[in-house]
Amino acid sequence: MNRPSSVPTPATTGHDAPGGFWRTYVFSTDHKTIGKQYLGLGLFWAIAGGALAYAMRWQLAWPDTAVPGWGEIGPETYNVLVTMHGTIMVFFVAMPILLGAFGNFLIPLMIGARDMAFPRLNMLSVWTFATASLALAASFFVPGGAAAAGWTGYPPLSARPEYTGVNWGLNLWLLAHALEFAAFLMGGVNYLTTALALRAPGMTLLRLPLVVWQQLAAATLFLLSVGPLIAGAVMLLLDRTIGTGFYLPEVGGDPLLWQHLFWFFGHPEVYVILLPAMGVVMEILPVFSRKPIFGYRWILGATGVAGALSFVVWAHHMFVSGMDPRLAMPFSLTTILISVPFAYIVFAMMATLWRGSIRLEVPMLWALGFLATFVVGGLTGIFNGSAPADIYLSDTYFVVAHFHYTLFSAVVFGGFAGLSYWFPKMFGRLLDGPLARLHFWLTLVFFNVTFFPLHYIGLAGMMRRIANPLQYDFLAPHQWLNQVATVGAMALMATQLLCVANVLWSALAGRRAPANPWEANTLEWTVPSPPPPSNWGPTLPTVYRAPYEYSHPDAGEDWLPQSAAPAVAGARRTTP
Amino acid sequence: MTVRAGEYPVTAGHDVPGLAPGKLGMWWFLASEIMVFGGLSGSYVVFRLGGVGWSAEAAHLQVTIGIVNTLVLLTSSLTVVQAYAAAEAGARHAARLFLGLTILGGLLFLGFKAAEYAAEVRAGFTPGSGIFWSFYYTMTGLHALHVVAGVAVNAVLFASARLCTPHRLELAGLYWHFVDIVWIFLFPLLYLTGGQRP
Numbered sequence: 001m002n003r004p005s006s007v008p009t010p011a012t013t014g015h016d017a018p019g020g021f022w023r024t025y026v027f028s029t030d031h032k033t034i035g036k037q038y039l040g041l042g043l044f045w046a047i048a049g050g051a052l053a054y055a056m057r058w059q060l061a062w063p064d065t066a067v068p069g070w071g072e073i074g075p076e077t078y079n080v081l082v083t084m085h086g087t088i089m090v091f092f093v094a095m096p097i098l099l100g101a102f103g104n105f106l107i108p109l110m111i112g113a114r115d116m117a118f119p120r121l122n123m124l125s126v127w128t129f130a131t132a133s134l135a136l137a138a139s140f141f142v143p144g145g146a147a148a149a150g151w152t153g154y155p156p157l158s159a160r161p162e163y164t165g166v167n168w169g170l171n172l173w174l175l176a177h178a179l180e181f182a183a184f185l186m187g188g189v190n191y192l193t194t195a196l197a198l199r200a201p202g203m204t205l206l207r208l209p210l211v212v213w214q215q216l217a218a219a220t221l222f223l224l225s226v227g228p229l230i231a232g233a234v235m236l237l238l239d240r241t242i243g244t245g246f247y248l249p250e251v252g253g254d255p256l257l258w259q260h261l262f263w264f265f266g267h268p269e270v271y272v273i274l275l276p277a278m279g280v281v282m283e284i285l286p287v288f289s290r291k292p293i294f295g296y297r298w299i300l301g302a303t304g305v306a307g308a309l310s311f312v313v314w315a316h317h318m319f320v321s322g323m324d325p326r327l328a329m330p331f332s333l334t335t336i337l338i339s340v341p342f343a344y345i346v347f348a349m350m351a352t353l354w355r356g357s358i359r360l361e362v363p364m365l366w367a368l369g370f371l372a373t374f375v376v377g378g379l380t381g382i383f384n385g386s387a388p389a390d391i392y393l394s395d396t397y398f399v400v401a402h403f404h405y406t407l408f409s410a411v412v413f414g415g416f417a418g419l420s421y422w423f424p425k426m427f428g429r430l431l432d433g434p435l436a437r438l439h440f441w442l443t444l445v446f447f448n449v450t451f452f453p454l455h456y457i458g459l460a461g462m463m464r465r466i467a468n469p470l471q472y473d474f475l476a477p478h479q480w481l482n483q484v485a486t487v488g489a490m491a492l493m494a495t496q497l498l499c500v501a502n503v504l505w506s507a508l509a510g511r512r513a514p515a516n517p518w519e520a521n522t523l524e525w526t527v528p529s530p531p532p533p534s535n536w537g538p539t540l541p542t543v544y545r546a547p548y549e550y551s552h553p554d555a556g557e558d559w560l561p562q563s564a565a566p567a568v569a570g571a572r573r574t575t576p
Numbered sequence: 577m578t579v580r581a582g583e584y585p586v587t588a589g590h591d592v593p594g595l596a597p598g599k600l601g602m603w604w605f606l607a608s609e610i611m612v613f614g615g616l617s618g619s620y621v622v623f624r625l626g627g628v629g630w631s632a633e634a635a636h637l638q639v640t641i642g643i644v645n646t647l648v649l650l651t652s653s654l655t656v657v658q659a660y661a662a663a664e665a666g667a668r669h670a671a672r673l674f675l676g677l678t679i680l681g682g683l684l685f686l687g688f689k690a691a692e693y694a695a696e697v698r699a700g701f702t703p704g705s706g707i708f709w710s711f712y713y714t715m716t717g718l719h720a721l722h723v724v725a726g727v728a729v730n731a732v733l734f735a736s737a738r739l740c741t742p743h744r745l746e747l748a749g750l751y752w753h754f755v756d757i758v759w760i761f762l763f764p765l766l767y768l769t770g771g772q773r774p
Contacts, residue, residue, distance in 0.1 A: 115586045117597040189604045197595040198586070223604060227611025228618070231718075235616075238714060243704035246619075246714075252627065252707035257619055264615070534584045 086151025112200025214279025277414025289356025652681025
């Protein structure tokens, strides 16, 4: 049995966190509590975003009939639905779950720190995000309703209140974004500082688990890309309120400026979401294949190349915008180039599986589900990235299908992979297996039933953001596919009730989790589940090796924890 | 200054020499701030290169006030370094004096800027007077907000002897230099590209 070098004994891990209920559960500076707060807020918004999607899909399948439990939806409401669904899912679900929850919970535990470098800033971060959530929620109830200019908020539609009939809703939408960006900037500064300055003895950079690396890459991309959009959002707010003319051609401005600023951020942003999800999957694959990850250093290199390239691909969102057509070629090239590092990472994941002793536990199912669905989204991205194809595909449901295959696979498959993997560590209980398996398989099936037909409808010419496809004669023959997608979406949402039931039941009455239920190597599995307030006992753990030493020929067991002292005779000290 | 998450201090016992969390965090924060002003200035430059009639608009700015404000801000950057150096040397009174001078410089800058805004608005140039003025007010306004934030941080350190440590002075100084450097870019971009003066 590999003994991790410093398992805290019960005597050293008091659960008597000072300050009582409020300090412990609400205004806590503990990174684990903050991670769970982000998780809770993200899941709340996932339900809200899902409800909007339900109303949208019903309207598309059976236009202008009353949505059960909702009522009739006109084109104006439909615009609110598309706008808020996109905003909520990207900024208020994907980011709080993949970065806020996993980043906060995992980084200190995995690098051997007691908390984030700036615990109070961390608390400010989650409460700033809660304030952003409040602003966004309030925007549904102000006169004129919530923002209706698309999740991308393109001017001139967004620059003048009279164009959409929404005044305060859109101002609050901008405010919610500003607060959300501030929250994740604070988080990002904290992640980067913590992982660089607070590593445990022996935890060199090349011994960091990949999910930590991916969180750092995501935080860096966010930090360096969001600035221009913050500037752009200030300009949009000033255009709306005090009469500047940045985006208004009649006073010398240009609506395209917003598109450049938005997508300069927007494209790195999709990797801000994707990279942590890939990190989660790369954490799970070696554990359940009982093999080291394939090409650790090359994965880091590929991540770096992809991150750098992500700053020079943004105009592939703008091929039909009216920008200088000479820009199409270079941006097509960079976009197709960026698929190379991601293809490498996907191949590295598959090579990790190759000839492994695969354990099809629930986290592994989700990780493999991510791989299968993400590849489809990645391949359709190549069509969208090349200007000649994209000029035809732009703003069709093909694009909608593409980004749901990439983002849904990252957020839902990656998110559930991480949640089922770390649930025992977070809540100290094991998830119920059969229920979780059923949840996975139904989600996989209904996800494809929902989104695969959208490729076809898109190629047939159905535009994004139209409220009623039956207004177009050429779309009428394909309406049955819209209905298939809607039935799939409703089944997909109903399936998530299984997860809610499982999480509630398991958290209250599930089997108690041991410290290391998956026989994994990384540091978080050496502390009790759930970990005590300052994670480690009086001394920090010491790290002796890389994170994925599974089935090591010199070790007796098929796993070798990072902190297990090399005491076994003949055990090599494996430095990466 | 150790924050305690549970029963042990967060920053003790780590093995990464030479990386002070506060300084590292400040540099990451400044990197993100550079991108905010970079996006704004970049947009301005692209518009300016592609547009006409900007010189005539820019010629209405008062270069003299701009020059004085540049000198004021540069001087305050000097005094904030002197405050840090004095604090490092243990001279608390000198540190407070230099920090006070830095705050004074910031306030002076804001005063001149306010007078300038008032004169421009009286002359009929508001943020809605055209794209140059939209950029001018937004860029200098956002910068002025950062000056206000810097003055506030310095004032907190000035008011509290407990908080006024060399470490905090260094971090506040880094931020104050950043505010200064942004102005070094804004001043020529906005004031000195006005072409022929009337």
